[in-house]
Amino acid sequence: MKVSMKWLGRYVDLSAIQADDLAAKLTLAGLEVESIDTLAQGTNxxxxxxxxxxxxxxxxxxxxxxxxxxxxxxxxxxxxxxxxxxxxxxxxxxxxxxxxxxxxxxxxxxxxxxxxxxxxxxxxxxxxxxxxxxxxxxxxxxxxxxxxxxxxxxxGLDDVVLDIKQTPNRSDFNAMWSIAQEVGALLDRKVSLPDNRKAALEGKPTTLKIGSTTPGCPTFYGKIIGSLTVKESPRWLKEALMAAGIKAINNVVDISNYVMCETGQPLHFYDLAKIPNHEITVKDGQSGFVKTLDDSEIPLLKDDLVITSGGHPIGLAGIMGGDDSKIDEQTHGIIIEAALFSPVRIRNTSRRVNLMTEASLRFQKGLENQMPDKAMHRAVELLVALADAKDLEATVEFGKPDFTLHKVSVAHHQIEALLGITVEPTTCVEIFKRLHLEPVVSGEWITCTIPSYRMDLTIAEDLIEEIGRIVGYDATIGTRPVMETVSGELDARQKQRRKIRALCCGFGMNEAITYTLVSKGKIDAAV
Known part of the structure; x- marks a missing residue:
């Protein structure tokens, strides 16, 4: 993922931190920075x-x-x-x-x-x-x-961009908010995120109907914005998207892309006037074609997840929206979609139609349960601020996700035994606090409440790995394994076998060396 130093600096204080230094810290923490780039180049x-x-x-x-x-x-x-x-x-x-x-x-x-x-x-x-x-x-x-x-x-072209390689277990690293949390923990600095969870609570009774007839879409949030203004995005928004490798289009489309980069949750905005029945349903088992935003006509297979309205396909779920409901200069109202889709099914369809979009790549990695809720609030907040959004209707939810946070416990002696270094209990607790794990100490046991976005933390060893990452793997002292010294000689049985083999060969016999991985039936048949 491309991480803008300017954008990251809105969430965590990066004063006196150079891009090279931050890249080194992230790489040593297990998040490899593949390159450090600039948006423009030139001296004098x-x-x-x-x-x-x-x-x-x-x-x-x-x-x-x-x-x-x-x-x-x-x-x-x-x-x-x-x-x-x-x-x-x-x-x-x-x-x-x-x-x-x-x-x-x-x-x-x-x-x-x-x-x-x-x-x-x-x-x-x-x-x-x-x-x-x-x-x-x-x-x-x-x-x-x-x-x-x-x-x-x-x-705004004086920005520096880090290209961070995502590890398979850190799907949360597709979000600027999660990267800010990580950087804050590494630098031991406060992180301030615009995650207020209030903006989408406003709204009058709605006419919107949403749903899913497939287990491939367990969660779907929808919201009608009755009135807004499509116009050019402010400079800071265009600069942020450019640093992320995304071309600015207009304020409404740019907000959806900006929120995707912030939270990791892909969103889709539909032109309200082009969905006259105010109904959206996710289905599979569809046939025919869907015309996507890039003017491609994609043939549908039964396993594809398809966004429909009135029984008509209007988009490939999690991959790309349809051309007949896109946002343009004449758009005056929208429907916001924030959903969770099956990673496997999105991956299969994306590969089949050769469409690897920013949205599909994020869905393929897997998203946390709370992500649609976070993204909906943030999108509404920005639409009100930057697109003059009015006439909001109540948010509609399909398939209420489980927001329960799980707990994981680890003993202090387990940490030192697995890492092979001495780490004070107070240091362990402080690191867990920096990682927003809300540690509670009981004797030598530390119990952490795992944030929803850290889906990689499920067992004690995961917590120990976090201690190792933050302390620094370079602090680990290498030691050689202690092994008993033995002489390299044959025992009595081995000596006897070799002597018998030599005698038999001397009598003109032939030795057959058979495969070891054969069935007993074949051995018996050979004899």
């Missing part, structure tokens, strides 16, 4: 203002620009078709190192040029995040851009 960059822009006398497409850099005014020859006087732009000064070029002072068709006015793709920004206008010209900054300042910081 600054914000400049184009004071004048005239056509190059020796070219039909080049322009000669006088650019204010704050501490000096310089001349730059630019070939972008959209460059104009009065613009605030990104300038790579002489000596700047960009992903594919080093900027040098040059003479372009007889005119001196000191630097380059940049497009975003020239700074290494991936094309999927850029509009056609951005791909075909320089990046024009807003009027609030300050000449002489860092353009990457102004655009």
């Amino acid at each position: 960059l600054t914000i400049g203002k184009v004071l004048s822009c005239i056509e190059h006398p020796q070219s039909d497409h080049l322009h000669v620009c006088q650019v204010d850099l704050g501490d000096e005014t310089t001349q730059i020859v630019c070939g972008a078709p959209n460059v104009a006087a009065g613009q605030n732009v990104i300038v790579a000064k002489t000596g700047a190192i960009l992903p594919e070029i080093t900027i040098k002072k040059a003479v372009v068709r007889g005119i001196e040029s000191n630097g380059m006015i940049c497009a975003l793709y020239e700074l290494g920004v991936a094309g999927k995040y850029l509009s056609e206008e951005q791909k075909n010209g320089i990046e024009v900054l807003g009027d609030d851009a300050v000449v002489g300042q860092d353009p990457l910081a102004y655009l």
Whole structure:
């Protein structure tokens, strides 16, 4: 999973923590950081203002620009078709190192040029995040851009992203909230999450009907938002999604993706006007086709989990929604879906149709029971704040999940025996507190209440492993096993067998060496 340092810093204080140091701590704790990346690259960059822009006398497409850099005014020859006087732009000064070029002072068709006015793709920004206008010209900054300042910081492209390899037992690591809890425990710093569980409680009586006729969907939450505004997302939201590798579309769709990254729970928003009967049911055993958001027509098999309305397929459950109920600029109301689906069945369908989406990958890993509830509250909170959501109806729940938290106990002597190191009882208790396990001590026994998102903690050995991870495996002292020394010689029976074998061979006999893993019947038949 891609983890933005900026985004992570909203939940846990990362002051004085460098990306390299955090990556090392996570890796030593068993969560391997495969790479450390930036959203854009470039040295010696600054914000400049184009004071004048005239056509190059020796070219039909080049322009000669006088650019204010704050501490000096310089001349730059630019070939972008959209460059104009009065613009605030990104300038790579002489000596700047960009992903594919080093900027040098040059003479372009007889005119001196000191630097380059940049497009975003020239700074290494991936094309999927850029509009056609951005791909075909320089990046024009807003009027609030300050000449002489860092353009990457102004655009929010100064973020550092850790690509963390997920271990099979840590499905919770598909959520920024869980990663923040882990980082807080490793750094021993307070974690503040926006998990208030109140926003979705509001709502008038609803007309929505939801359900499931298949054991492949044991839990389904739905909620109608009667009125909202589809518009461009705020900059911070677009920057967060870009760091996560997701392209921003509009505020409503972006909120669903943002909440998925935060909580780990994939959501789907349906255009309310395109579901006229206000009914959604998850079914299997369907036939025919479903047209997905990528304009593909997917043939349905009986084992596929399908989202239906009025008996008509409107999406592949847990993989991709249908094209006929998608959010667009004309959307004025939505239905929110938050559900749990069978990991095995999502995996089988996803592989069959060759659609490995962000949603399907999370469902395949398995989700905790409380996740739909968490995500529903967070989505409603953001929709009210960023999409002017009004006319909320009551949340409808199908298949109430069990929210009971289980407990696991471990004795102090078990911890030291298994880890092979000395760990003070008070240290063990403090580590469990940092991991939000609410330890209770009774003699040498420590009983922990396991948070819902830590589905990997089920037995005492799991708790011991947590102690080892936080203390640090590098603190473990290696020791060689103590073994009794024995002489390498044959016993009396082995010596006699070898002597008999040698005598028989000397008498001209042949020895047959048979397979050891054969049935008694075959042995008897051979004799």
